[in-house]
Amino acid sequence: MKHLVSGALLAAAIAAAPLGAAYAEINELKIIAPAAPGGGWDQTARSIQHVLQSDKLVGNVQVLNVPGAGGTIGLAQFVNSSKGDPNVMIVGGYVMVGAIITNKSPVNLSMVTPIARLTGEYEAIAVPAASPLKSLADLVAALKADPQKVSWAGGSAGGTDHITAGLFTKAIGVDPRKVNYIAFSGGGESLASLLGGKVTVGISSLSEYDAQAKAGKLRILGVSSAARLPEAPDVPTFKEAGVDVEIQNWRMIAAAPGITPAQKQELSQTIEKMVKSKAWTEMLAQKGWANTYLSGEAFDAQLAKDIAATQTILKDIGLAQ
Amino acid sequence: MDTFAALGSGVMVALQPINLLFAFVGVMLGTAVGVLPGIGPALTVALLLPITFKLDPAGSLIMFAGIYYGGMYGGSTASILLNTPGESSSIVTALEGNKMARAGRGGPALATAAIGSFVAGTIATIGLALIAPTVVDIAISFGPEDYFALMVLAFTTVSAAFGSSVTRGLTSLFLGLSLGLIGIDLQSGQARLSFSVPDLLDGVEVTTLAVALFAIGETLSVVAAGARADEIIEPVKGSVFMNREDWKRSWKPWLRGTFLGFPIGAMPAGGAEIPTFLSYALEKRLCKKPGEFGNGAIEGVAGPEAANNAAAAGVLVPLLTLGLPTSATAAIMLAGFQQYGMNPGPLLFATNPDLVWGLIASLFIANGMLLVLNLPLVGLWVRLLAIPRPWLYGGILVFATLGTLGANPSLVELGMLLIFGLLGYVLRRYDYPIAPVVVGLILGPLSEQQLRRALAISVGDPLVLFQSPVALTLYALSALALFGPLLFYILTGRKAPVGADED
Amino acid sequence: MSDSRPTSTAGPDKGRFVIAFALAILSLVVGWDAWRLSGINTYSAVGPGAFPAIISAGLALLALANAVEAVREGAQERPRDEIGPMAWVLGGLIGQIVLLAFGAGFAIATGWLFAATAKGFGRGPVWGHFLAGAVLCFVIYVVFAKGLQLALPAGPLERLI
Numbered sequence: 001m002k003h004l005v006s007g008a009l010l011a012a013a014i015a016a017a018p019l020g021a022a023y024a025e026i027n028e029l030k031i032i033a034p035a036a037p038g039g040g041w042d043q044t045a046r047s048i049q050h051v052l053q054s055d056k057l058v059g060n061v062q063v064l065n066v067p068g069a070g071g072t073i074g075l076a077q078f079v080n081s082s083k084g085d086p087n088v089m090i091v092g093g094y095v096m097v098g099a100i101i102t103n104k105s106p107v108n109l110s111m112v113t114p115i116a117r118l119t120g121e122y123e124a125i126a127v128p129a130a131s132p133l134k135s136l137a138d139l140v141a142a143l144k145a146d147p148q149k150v151s152w153a154g155g156s157a158g159g160t161d162h163i164t165a166g167l168f169t170k171a172i173g174v175d176p177r178k179v180n181y182i183a184f185s186g187g188g189e190s191l192a193s194l195l196g197g198k199v200t201v202g203i204s205s206l207s208e209y210d211a212q213a214k215a216g217k218l219r220i221l222g223v224s225s226a227a228r229l230p231e232a233p234d235v236p237t238f239k240e241a242g243v244d245v246e247i248q249n250w251r252m253i254a255a256a257p258g259i260t261p262a263q264k265q266e267l268s269q270t271i272e273k274m275v276k277s278k279a280w281t282e283m284l285a286q287k288g289w290a291n292t293y294l295s296g297e298a299f300d301a302q303l304a305k306d307i308a309a310t311q312t313i314l315k316d317i318g319l320a321q
Numbered sequence: 322m323d324t325f326a327a328l329g330s331g332v333m334v335a336l337q338p339i340n341l342l343f344a345f346v347g348v349m350l351g352t353a354v355g356v357l358p359g360i361g362p363a364l365t366v367a368l369l370l371p372i373t374f375k376l377d378p379a380g381s382l383i384m385f386a387g388i389y390y391g392g393m394y395g396g397s398t399a400s401i402l403l404n405t406p407g408e409s410s411s412i413v414t415a416l417e418g419n420k421m422a423r424a425g426r427g428g429p430a431l432a433t434a435a436i437g438s439f440v441a442g443t444i445a446t447i448g449l450a451l452i453a454p455t456v457v458d459i460a461i462s463f464g465p466e467d468y469f470a471l472m473v474l475a476f477t478t479v480s481a482a483f484g485s486s487v488t489r490g491l492t493s494l495f496l497g498l499s500l501g502l503i504g505i506d507l508q509s510g511q512a513r514l515s516f517s518v519p520d521l522l523d524g525v526e527v528t529t530l531a532v533a534l535f536a537i538g539e540t541l542s543v544v545a546a547g548a549r550a551d552e553i554i555e556p557v558k559g560s561v562f563m564n565r566e567d568w569k570r571s572w573k574p575w576l577r578g579t580f581l582g583f584p585i586g587a588m589p590a591g592g593a594e595i596p597t598f599l600s601y602a603l604e605k606r607l608c609k610k611p612g613e614f615g616n617g618a619i620e621g622v623a624g625p626e627a628a629n630n631a632a633a634a635g636v637l638v639p640l641l642t643l644g645l646p647t648s649a650t651a652a653i654m655l656a657g658f659q660q661y662g663m664n665p666g667p668l669l670f671a672t673n674p675d676l677v678w679g680l681i682a683s684l685f686i687a688n689g690m691l692l693v694l695n696l697p698l699v700g701l702w703v704r705l706l707a708i709p710r711p712w713l714y715g716g717i718l719v720f721a722t723l724g725t726l727g728a729n730p731s732l733v734e735l736g737m738l739l740i741f742g743l744l745g746y747v748l749r750r751y752d753y754p755i756a757p758v759v760v761g762l763i764l765g766p767l768s769e770q771q772l773r774r775a776l777a778i779s780v781g782d783p784l785v786l787f788q789s790p791v792a793l794t795l796y797a798l799s800a801l802a803l804f805g806p807l808l809f810y811i812l813t814g815r816k817a818p819v820g821a822d823e824d
Numbered sequence: 825m826s827d828s829r830p831t832s833t834a835g836p837d838k839g840r841f842v843i844a845f846a847l848a849i850l851s852l853v854v855g856w857d858a859w860r861l862s863g864i865n866t867y868s869a870v871g872p873g874a875f876p877a878i879i880s881a882g883l884a885l886l887a888l889a890n891a892v893e894a895v896r897e898g899a900q901e902r903p904r905d906e907i908g909p910m911a912w913v914l915g916g917l918i919g920q921i922v923l924l925a926f927g928a929g930f931a932i933a934t935g936w937l938f939a940a941t942a943k944g945f946g947r948g949p950v951w952g953h954f955l956a957g958a959v960l961c962f963v964i965y966v967v968f969a970k971g972l973q974l975a976l977p978a979g980p981l982e983r984l985i
Contacts (some may be wrong), residue, residue, distance in 0.1 A: 036729070037367040037974070043656070046370075046973075064975045067729055069505075069522035076519065102510050103522060151778045155508035182774050183507045188639065188647040192589030195643065196461040199778060211644050287605045289660055332874060354972075368972050488889045492847065495886055498879050499854055506872040511864055513872060514857050537917070542915050544944045545905035711947030715938040718913075719961065722920060722934060723976075730977050732921055739917045750902065751839055769875045776870050 026270060027059040031253075032090040034074025036067040043287065044118065044251050045091045051279045057270050070099025070159075079107040082256040086263040088116070093251040094160055097310050099321045102158040113255040113264055114303055116271050116295035119284065120250035122304040123164040124206040124235070128197045136222045138199065140172050147178040153190040153199040155182045158319045160249045161203045163310060164224060166317040167226070167245045168238065173199055176316045188291035194218065205249060206232060207288055224248070250292060252299070268295060331678030335686050340383050344683055347384035348691050350353050351391020355407050356399040358532040359724035362392035363649035370657060378661035379676060383683035385657055389650055390442060390687045393630050394695060397434045401622070402705050403426060403717050405536040409527040409722070410593035410629040412759055413601045415535055417614065417621030424617050427703040428561035433571045433619055434626040435695045436563075441579040441627035442688040445634030448583050449641070450681050456635075457642045460588045465774035466786050468590050470795035474769035475595050477799040478602035479760050489753045496744075497761020499550050500525045501769075520733035527594075528728075530762055532721045533738045534755050538745015540714045542543055545746070561700045571623040574604050578627030585636025588716055589647045590771070593632035600624035602802070634684065641669060839902070840894035840926035844887045876953040916940030929979015931962040 029052065033045035042065060049061040066074035071092055082088040090112065100108045127133045133142060142150050147169060154161030162183070168175040182199055184190035191209075194202035195217055202209070202218075209233065212218040220235045224247045228237060238245045255267050274280050275293045284291055294302060314320040334340065366385050373643070381736030396408035401418035414434065421430040424724070480490060504515045515521040524795045563571070578600045585591040585599075604620040605611060614621055637654075639645035646652035670677055706713070725734050748755055772786075779785035787793060854876050861873035881933070916937040923933035935958030942953045965982055968974045976982075 037364050042367065043370070062975060063973065065730070066733070067523075069519045072522075073519050073731075103505075103512070103519065104517075105519070148780050156505070156507050162510075180777060182512075182777050183770075184774075185507060186647065187769075188645040188651065189589050191643075191645055192461055192639065192647070193464070195645075196464065198464045217643075286659075286661075294771065321516070360974075364974075365972065368974060388947070454837060488893055489888065491882075492843075492886045492890060495847075495879060495882050496850075499850060499883065502854065502857075502876055502879065506890070509864075509872040511861055511872045512875060513861065514854065540941070541913060543905075544909045544941075547906035547909055557851035709947065711945035714913075714945055715941040715953070716914065718941050719934055719938050719957070722917075722937065723961075723964060726930065726976055727974055730975065732925055735917075735921050735924070739914075739921070742917070743914075747843075750905070751843060765875075765879075773870045773874075781870075 026057075026087070026266070028087050029058045029061045030088045030280065031061060031063050032066065032074050032078050032088065032312050033063055033065050034071035034078075034090065034092065034096070035065065037065055041071065041091045041093060041251065044253075047280075047283045048091070048118075048253065048274065051274050051277060051283055052270070055274065055277050055279055057273055057277075069105075070101050071096040072099050072105040073161075074113070075100075076105065076107045079111045079257060084258040085256045086267065089267070090254050090258050091251065092254060094249050094306065097307055098158055098160070098163060098314065101311055101314050107305065109254070109307065111257050113257060113259055114299060115253050115255050115264070115268050116275070117250045117252045117292055117299050117302070118271075118275065119289040120207040120248040120292035121162065121207060121290065122229065123203060123247055123249065124209050124232075125161050125168070125221045126194065126202045126204075126209040126213065126218045127200070127221060128194060129219055130197065131200070131219065131242075132223065133201070134219075136236065136238065136243065139221055140241070140243065142200070143174050147174050148180050148200065151180045151182050151199040152201055152203050153182050153184060153193050154203040155184065155190065157181065157312065158298065158317075160205075160247070162317065162319075163313055164245070164247050165203050166313045167247065167309075168243055169240075170313065170316055171243045171245050177318050179317065206235075220234060246284075248292065267292060271295070327674055327678045328682060330675060331680075331682035332685070334379055334675060334679035335383060335682040340380055340679075340683065341686070343380040343384040344387045344687050347387020348386075348391040348394075348687055348694065351388035351393075352395040352398070352691070352695075353391075354388075354525060355392035355395020356720075357395075357727065358399070358405050358407050358528045358536075358721060358723040359526070359728035361408050361650070362389045362395070363653050364728060365392070366650065366653045366657065370653070372821065378499065379679050382654075382657060382661075382676065382680050383687075384678055385654055386683045387687040387690070388589060389633065389654070390438075390630070390684065390691060392650075393438060394435065394691050397438070397626055397629070398695075398702060399720075401434060401535065402702060403720065403723075404539055405717060405721050405726060406528065406531045408598055409531065409763070410632065411626075412527075412531045412594070412756070413597040413625040414622055414629070415531075416601070416756055417618050418421060419535075420615070420617035421619065421622065422703070422706060426619075427706060428699050429563045429567045429619060430617075430622050431699045431702060432563045432696065433567060433623045435692055435699070437575040437578065437623045437627040438630040439688055439692040440575045441582060441629075441631040442634060443685065444576075444579045445583045445586075445631040445668075446681060446684045446688070449634050449637055449684075453638045453642045456587050457583065458639050460584070460591075461643075463590070463791065465771045465778065467789055467791045467795070468588075469768060469771040469775055469786065470789075470792035470799075471585075471591075471595065472764055472771060472808055474795045474799045474802070475598050475764055476768070478802040479598045479764075480532055480757070483742065486752075490757055492758035493748065493753050494757065494761045496532040497530075497758040497763075498765040499761075500530065500758070501762045501765030503763065507766075507770055508777070518733070520731060524766070525733070525762060526729075527759065527763055529725055529734060529737055530741050531759050532724065533698045534745035534748070534758060536717050536721045537738060537742030538755065540718060541742060542749045543710075543714065543745040548639075561703065569621055570619050573607075574600070574624035575619045575627040577607075578624040578629075580640060582628035582631030582633075583635045586632030587638040588635075589639055589645060590767075591635070592631070592648070592767075593629055593636070596628040596632050597625040598760060598764075600628040637684075641680075642682030644669060835899040837894040837897060837899050839900070840890055840897075844890035844894060846864070847883050847887035847890060851880050851887060855880035893899060909946070912940050912944030913985045924977050927977075927979055930976040931958045931963050931981045932979055933977070934961040935959075 031045045033042040035041040045063045049063050052058040052061050066077050078090045135140050152165045162181050165179050169179050170176040193199050206223055209218055209220050213220045222238050223235050226246050354360045365388050396411035397414045397719045399405050399407040400411045400415035401422050404415050404419040406412040419429045503521055505512050505522050581600050582596040585596040604624040605614045608620050636648045639647050640651045646655045687742050725738055858873040858876035920933045920937040935954050938957030939950045939953035943950050965976050968976050
């Protein structure tokens with residue numbers, strides 16, 4: 001019954017929409033999570049769903065999972081089927097930027113209407129506690145001596161971890177194609193190989209290493225943020241060690257292509273309200289996600305910069321032409 | 322002694338009526354989703370996370386534990402009765418279990434699976450409580466070269482155990498290996514055999530292939546046989562429950578399955594499938610009536626089911642001791658821990674002892690509850706087979722496509738189900754074994770990735786493969802599996818009990 | 825095993841020849857892909873083309889072995905398969921995909937699958953089974969959407985709730 005009512009309200013809203021912005025409250029929203037249930041994007045989508053509904057910012061929110069190929073399958077479906085539809089949004093992230101390039105995806109992020117960056121994580125480089133590498137300077141020296149001898153454990157080839165390893169190597173003047181990168185399919189497996197001392201260094205998001213570092217099993221050499229992070233104040237940034245690399249594995253929400261500026265404005269406002277809500281802050285704290293909210297032109301510019309940099313480094317690593 | 326005190330207080334936490342209710346809801350839900358191919362505990366817990374985050378942490382983690390173990394039960398029930406493996410770790414169970422069900426021995430098959438799961442789950446959970454830190458140190462010391470050797474062992478034992486014709490068995494295996502190539506190569510990021518179809522970039526899903534080959538292929542074969550296959554499936558022949566001989570033939574496989582499943586499950590890259598393969602191969606070797614294998618041998622259900630459940634408990638070893646999620650379900654459980662602000666990692670036992678022990682205790686309770694709930698239901702479950710065939714097979718196809726669509730609402734996925742279903746029909750028609758196709762799909766990519774990792778770390782030096790004692794031991798076992806029967810023949814002058822004998 | 829174990833007659837086994845031929849084609853496809861991959865310059869010690877090359881070679885050998893066995897074991901008499909009932913089941917599966925592609929939704933598409941399968945096994949009428957199947961699947965849809973928050977494909981029926 002509730003849905004019949006909200007459906008009727010929706011119909012009324014659509015009919016009333018041209019009359020004025022005051023009536024254009026969003027009653028129904030579908031969020032596409034371009035990943036299987038449980039993954040980061042899915043959890044982001046479901047967190048958004050939860051907060052939008054509990055704070056009554058949107059009447060009814062549905063999450064639709066369209067997994068596959070680093071999010072590019074969901075993106076393609078979104079671009080192709082929801083043109084001009086203000087009631088559909090998609091969750092995405094930095095991983096998509098790389099996947100679009102390496103998978104030669106026919107659709108890309110210029111075909112959607114980015115609304116805002118919501119959360120993000122920073123990359124960290126870690127070594128086993130017993131490793132002779134004590135600092136980023138030691139790692140730089142080892143890489144300069146022989147990049148092949150330094151094996152990196154991280155996620156799948158061409159992903160954020162691999163890109164960061166490539167950027168790091170390139171920044172110190174070593175050919176990024178020589179990065180001896182060992183891809184693992186899950187965080188647990190790559191962490192196990194690092195703890196077992198099977199690889200020289202591990203590269204992943206800071207949160208994966210944090211607990212192990214606190215227990216004294218790993219040593220985190222550095223993070224990819226601009227300044228030191230509150231959760232790891234003792235860990236220097238790459239920049240402090242003279243390696244000019246800054247990268248954030250962010251997640252965002254975008255709207256459909258071809259919506260009107262007014263519709264974009266409204267969605268942006270709704271998302272902004274959500275980000276400023278208490279429920280969202282609590283949700284982020286619960287999940288351990290950092291709030292890296294960025295919207296409007298600042299986000300557009302950051303996105304363009306990320307896409308260009310990713311294109312270059314993937315070419316340098318040899319994963320894109 | 323501390324351990325027992327801690328476990329005792331954990332039991333007290335888990336035995337509170339409200340937590341018992343959570344456990345009950347969990348096992349019921351887990352069983353329900355476990356039955357559906359493609360939809361498993363990982364997905365269910367993931368979907369429930371946002372709903373449960375306002376609940377009390379102990380309660381919801383206990384519910385997740387129930388879902389986790391319940392999923393295993395549901396997976397094997399579907400395998401045995403419907404031949405639609407609900408989870409990839411219950412594929413092996415379908416081999417003998419469904420044959421038994423068709424011969425009117427579904428009751429004993431379900432019972433040995435349930436009791437075996439209980440025995441294995443209990444022993445493995447005790448292992449988890451007592452020796453987790455020791456086990457995890459050994460598990461972590463496994464390198465890619467050791468895993469590769471483990472895969473070689475799985476390949477050799479499994480290929481010796483499937484089918485009577487070497488050519489046919491290898492043909493099926495290589496079909497599976499070819500399917501395993503499809504998708505993005507993890508190490509290089511290159512797309513293989515994807516022909517620019519984006520849906521193929523993630524490769525072939527194991528449950529999709531297994532359900533297509535087993536359930537849809539079988540439906541097509543039966544319907545094509547028409548009146549010829551009009552044998553009546555007797556739901557019950559003899560006792561619904563296990564008889565004396567069933568018990569005698571089951572208890573050793575339960576124990577052996579447990580000792581294969583727990584350590585391999587505890588390895589970060591071990592998984593739950595490999596122990597079920599190894600257990601099946603081992604039971605076939607040790608069985609006094611090897612001729613029954615392929616026609617419904619109870620050992621072939623008891624061993625793999627125990628292995629599968631022990632592996633499920635094993636997966637929790639690296640999760641609870643180190644915070645390492647080594648399976649999809651473990652990763653979601655970890656997300657559950659994080660949701661309640663717990664520090665997932667080596668300090669979990671120290672920082673949140675009542676929760677960890679509450680969880681371990683609730684695993685015992687979930688296990689017991691599943692046994693108590695499932696055994697009386699065995700008689701009811703087997704009645705499923707009394708449903709007239711048009712409805713039974715119609716229902717099987719609905720189930721198969723429902724699971725696939727629920728996990729991934731993609732028409733390409735349904736198309737694969739159809740194509741692999743036809744493949745399953747053709748393979749049956751020309752007497753090629755089905756299981757090696759699935760084995761190839763699972764083991765092919767795993768072994769390739771481990772080999773390439775090992776060689777990348779050693780910068781291309783192949784000697785690294787033969788330097789670790791663990792790897793050498795595993796190779797020796799592989800050689801024994803391959804040439805053992807031959808050796809047996811030479812030494813005794815008798816024909817080996819089971820072997821790769823060509824027709 | 826026993827009922828389908830064929831008896832041997834004169835001449836080669838045509839069915840297995842076709843299988844051998846299909847394996848040869850598969851070997852070529854995998855081999856071609858391996859060749860394409862070997863041209864891509866990657867950093868790793870063993871490239872993405874190595875395993876495909878081995879599998880391609882294995883498939884080629886198996887194609888040969890199957891062909892040899894087809895000749896050696898001779899033609900096999902296999903019981904005829906009934907095309908009609910099979911067509912119903914296949915029609916059910918294909919129909920489900922087509923209906924979903926046209927947005928008919930889970931209940932209607934899967935209801936058709938149920939009806940067609942039942943018909944293939946000799947139980948009609950298709951309409952009655954379709955209705956029963958669609959109702960059953962609609963209930964499943966509701967349970968999934970409400971209980972698990974999992975979106976199965978929605979059509980006109982599903983949008984009613």
